Amino acid sequence: MRKANVVCTMVAFILVCSIAAGCSDSGSSATAPNGSGQPQGQEKKEERTLKMMSGVIGGKTPEENTLFEKEIERLTGIKAKLDKPASDYDQKLLAAIASGEKFDLLQVSKEKMNLFIEQGVLAPLTDQVKGSKVLQDPDVLPPQEWEQVKTKDGKIYGVFTKFQGGTMPIVRNDWLKKLNLQEPKTFDDYYKVLKAFTEQDPDGNGKKDTYGLSTAGMYELQGFFSGAGLKQRYVEKDGKLDVPYSTDAAIPVYEWLNKLYKEGILDPNFATNDTGKMRNLFLTDRVGMITYWDAWVGMLNNTRKQQDASTVFEAKGLPGVAGPNGSYMLRRGDPDVWVIPVNAEHPKTAFEFIEWWHSKEGIVLGSMGIKDNDYTENGGKYELTKTGQEHAMDHGVPFWYNKKFPNPFGLLPGVKDAQDLVLKYATLELTPPKWADAEKIINEYSFKAIQGQMPAAEAVKKMREQLKANKLID
Template sequence: MKTRFKKLLLVSTGLTLLASTLIGCSKGGEGASNTVAPSDNKPKVTWETAPKITVAMNMVASAQSAFGKTGDDQQDNPYTRYIFEKTGIRLVPIYYPGTGDEFKQKLAVELAGGKQIDMFQYFDVQQEWMDNGTIVPINDKLKQYKDKMPNMTANVPQAVWEGSSRNNGQNYGFPTRPALGNPNLSYFWVRKDWVDKLGLQMPKTTDDLTSLMKAFVKNDPDGNGKNDTFGMVPRKNFGQMNEWMTFLGANPWSDVVIDGKRMNPYATENGRYAFKTVQSWFKDGLIDQEGITDDKAQETKIVNNKVGIVETNGTIVLDYARKLLQNGFKDAKWAMVENPIVNSKDGKFYANAPGSKHQSITFVTSIAKDWDSITKLMDWFYSPEGTFFTEMGLPGKEHTVEGGKPVYNNAYVTDGKSYLGMYGFGRSYNHVNSEAFLAKYKDEPSLLELANKYASILAKDYDKYVVPTDRSSLLFPGLAVFKQYPDYRKGIDTYQAKFFLGNLDPLDDAAWKAFLDENNKYGMDKVYEAVQKEVEKSTAKK
């Protein structure tokens, strides 16, 4: 990847100005103006005359509940009014309740019936949409309007565009990140007080991680004289083991190409090493196996001072830290590993949430025509002002301003009245260090600062550390893959249980081949054959 991430920008100096601007414009979000001031001698744009951009969205239950509690109109409310006030564009959301499949079906019916839908959000590109013309590449439009999208140009790294593209760099929409309210960055967090007590260092390699877990198990970090502490406890089932396998170089949700053939990373040398490492964690007692069958074991053990490392996101760790304090463990301090933990086998970093991560894509339909409004609207979301709105919401609702600084209003969210997250069409990738974010957690800001530091490291050193995978349609499979996928997924827990808790030696060639043969009984080979065909079909069309 030739284009490096731009250095992260700090927006702390502009927050006070932004906050006062937001307050002055919104007055709690209830008195938004009905007009936008004219510019360049153009007539005033009113709510009634403003250009409309219709966006189809999946209506999550929490947002549906929020509309019910506030009594707000789904299309004319303080949030859509605020967006109009800032852009001169009237956002017209159309909500489709239900699951992803129901959303796709509803979208197809409405488009077939002639309904004008300009954009819609979904978690990734679907093969069927490319096949039936619902979406078409927008690369030419992105080039045409580049000068009119300065915020998007500055604040969306090239790696993100590449990560959300298909068919040799074709983009079908805008990569999107959600509101920062619940950061979903997942990485390793360590009990720093245990590290300091035992005179240890934070891990820099996967071997260091193993050594640290051994110390937490054998050296009585909680000081009770008993051998009752663990390195880690998994969440229920083997889902988290897939995340650990990713950091060890075998991401099960991506595919690799070897000699022209697409393969499950499990079947590679890194896969063998990853399996061997996780297996040894179980065999050596570094992992509490109770977490495999008990979905409450992870939290129970952690908040009762029995676990030294957890791989999860900052929001969950913050909750664990508070519960440890409530349980009387006043010295407990969590710290996120600041550096990428590189694979000891090859010195590379395999990210579970890499710098190119996009949460979803805001697609532009093939029938959309008003590209002036589309690009203006989307560019605003990636601006500091739009990012601030996506992070903090409206003054008097999601946040207030105290002493010139925005403070998040947890009560409003807890009461179920906030539907800010429904408008996260985009957000700058450069503002992860903003004080607006940290203000939500002003009592324990260090945890979030570390999470942001990790994001910064990935952005700065992405090319150096991260090994890109050639992900095709495995995670978001096309129709052909779906026919094979369920049986494959059904067997994953079965063969992983036999492996992680069994006696197979991944480094024994004969035993490893037998393991892969058993894996194939559940359809692994069929899945990858289908993936290969999907990719070949897409490439042939180009």
């Protein structure tokens, strides 16, 4: 995190210097105080070109990124240059800007947006957004969604790239049916279901080789901490920041998870799993429940259906454990947004592109992909090519807000119900800039509590002491 902060400081310094230099140049021109090289009142019209950087939006290969650029130009007339690193996007983004590269448009997470706002890297878009007929259309972007990206003083620096869902427990619903089990609602219900998945041979192979639950570390246990009414990451009360997972109220949840671990119900490799390993266990009949994104309910169902058209496999999203007041608490994912740096050379074109991104053509590109490469279209009827089927309608926009353009293929099985749970029960997390530092401490002591290396009460006490000592909670 220290390295990232140093790079961000460099970013801010370079941007300030470039802005200052721009002001100096414009002030020294007698004939062009507007800095355009043209007489006043005759500013040069901005070129319709964009330099963009994205982590997920674009083609699936470098060659497809080139096709993606050409498709943008075909559809909008904007000549685009898309930089899409194959890995380590955030680090490469920071390094590129720190080295002096200028971009017109960046795709970033809300967490990174907040960091960039602090560093003075981003241009505010409040007036443009409020004045945009496209972005103010409630059928294009629901008005209440803007609260996700507004700063405390009501400013807007980023515009959604897609509809961002949420996370939840995902269960093998076919296993529930096979074992005559009801959907769980309480901690006791979940224990009974997960124990049955472990001991009653739900895959029918005659071997005791299944687990009730697998996770990728602490990702995403919000659905279980919901049972104690605790929000993941940070909460703010009376101007003070706190981490609910480090409070005494979390102790019973850690003890419950430790019980699963001790009895072999929780995958013993949960702490070192990545999300790919977790998903693979679910897809290969090794585990009956995972904690993951709503979108993956459909993708898991579709994957198994593609492998075997007659499969009984059925993934289903659950709302988690009911809290003390009977309500549920799920996590809404931080939105991905388009942002415009303060030193962008083509900011008007960048905002024009942002508006276009929420149109039918923009949505088709972000979801289906490139015409004649990922899909064909005839008289308004779309058909995915073999390549398009492999890309699963996700070139950065698997789901979108615009109600005027419904998904022409419909949603994958189970997704609609899972998304309804998100919209009903999920809220955004509060993620301050030093979250990565806090997360290391939270994970360390959470794992010790769950794996029984330390009593839950002691682990919570140590966690809290470390968070306070590092000034990560107030």
